[in-house]
C-alpha cells in the first residue's frame with residue numbers, strides 16, 4: 427500500500443484482484459452446488475469499473491444494471507445482452523428503448539406505467555421482452571432504513587399486500603409484447619439475519635400458487651448479504667447465504683406443490699466490499715483542548731459517502747506501521763467544506779501526523795461507485811493487485827475533466 431500510494435497518489439482505492447475473482451467463484455459454485463441452473467447476477471451499482479465487469483463476465487456471472495448508463499457500461503465491458511438484467515424504479519422511454527434495442531435478457535418491471543410503456547415500445551420494435559415482476563414481500567430485515575427495500579411502504583416494486591403484485595402479474599399477462607417469466611424481490615442490503623430470505627420465500631411461494639399459471643418459472647431473490655466493516659462484524663458466509671436462499675426456495679415451493687423455479691441472486695456488496703481498501707494521506711491534525719483531536723485526510727465524502735449518508739462505521743489502519751499500538755482516539759475527517767464530512771467519528775489509532783498514510787478497509791462497495799466532484803475534488807484512481815502485480819484500472823480524474831462538460 428505504501429508503494430502503491432507513492433506510485434499512484436492518494437486517495438487511492440486498491441482492490442485485491444484475487445479476492446474479487448475468488449469471491450465470484452465461491453458465489454457461483456455455492457449456488458450451482460444446489461442447482462446447476464442457478465444464476466449469480468452481479469449488481470453493478472456496487473462498483474462498476476470496466477475491469478471488474480469484464481472479470482464478472484469471465485467468471486460466468488450475469489449483470490444487473492439499474493440505468494441506461496449502467497447498461498452502457500455492461501455492454502461496453504463485453505457482456506452479451508442476454509446476460510443483462512435491467513432494473514430501475516423509474517426507467518424512462520429512452521432507457522427502456524436502449525434495453526430493447528440491446529436485446530437484454532430480462533427487464534425487471536417496477537410499475538404499472540412502466541409495463542404499459544414497455545409493452546408499447548416492444549410492440550413498435552416487433553419484439554417480445556421477457557420480464558420479471560418486482561415484488562415487495564413486506565419483509566423488513568434490520569438494516570438502515572435507506573437501504574432496506576423489501577417493506578411495503580417503499581418506492582420499489584409491487585407489494586403483495588393490497589393486490590399490487592397481483593395487478594402487475596395480470597398486466598404483464600395481458601400485454602401482447604411482454605413475456606412474463608418470473609418474479610424478483612430484493613429485501614434490503616447489508617443483511618446479517620439471513621432468515622429474512624426464508625420469510626420472503628414463504629410469502630413468494632404462496633403468491634405464485636395463488637397466481638396459478640405456469641409462467642412464473644424464475645425466482646430472483648435479489649442481493650443483500652452483509653459484509654464486515656469492522657472487526658466486530660460477523661456476517662454469514664457466501665455459502666451460508668446460498669444454502670439459506672436455495673433451501674428456502676426449494677422447501678417453500680415443494681411445500682406449495684409447485685415445480686421448483688430457476689433461482690437467481692443479485693449480490694453487489696458481498697462481492698466487492700471486502701476486496702477494496704482506500705488509502706489516504708494525512709494533511710494535518712489539530713487538538714481542541716478538552717474536546718478532541720482531529721486528523722484530516724486528502725479525500726472524504728467525495729470518495730466515501732457512506733459514513734455521512736448512513737452513519738456507516740469504518741476502522742482505520744496505518745499502512746506504514748500496521749503493528750503500532752493504537753493509543754489515541756481521534757476524529758478522522760475529510761477535506762470537504764462540510765462539518766459532516768467525517769470518515770470515522772472515533773478512530774483508534776497510533777499517533778499520526780501530516781504525511782502519514784491511513785487506510786480504511788472494506789470500502790470496495792458503494793465507495794467510488796457513489797463518488798462525486800464536490801468541492802472540485804477529482805475522483806480517485808483505482809488499482810487491482812493480483813499476485814503481487816498492480817494494474818491501474820481507473821486513472822485519477824484530472825482538473826481538465828472538471829470543466830470538460832461546461833459550454
Ligand code: LLP
Pocket residue numbers: 469471472490513573575612614615616648649650651692693694695696732736791792
Ligand atoms: N438488486 C437490487 C434490485 C438492488 O436494489 C440492490 C442494491 C442489489 C441487488 C445489490 O444489493 P447488495 O448485495 O449490494 O446489498 N448505497 C447503499 C446500498 C444500496 C443498495 C441498493 N440496492 C450502501 O452503501 O449501503
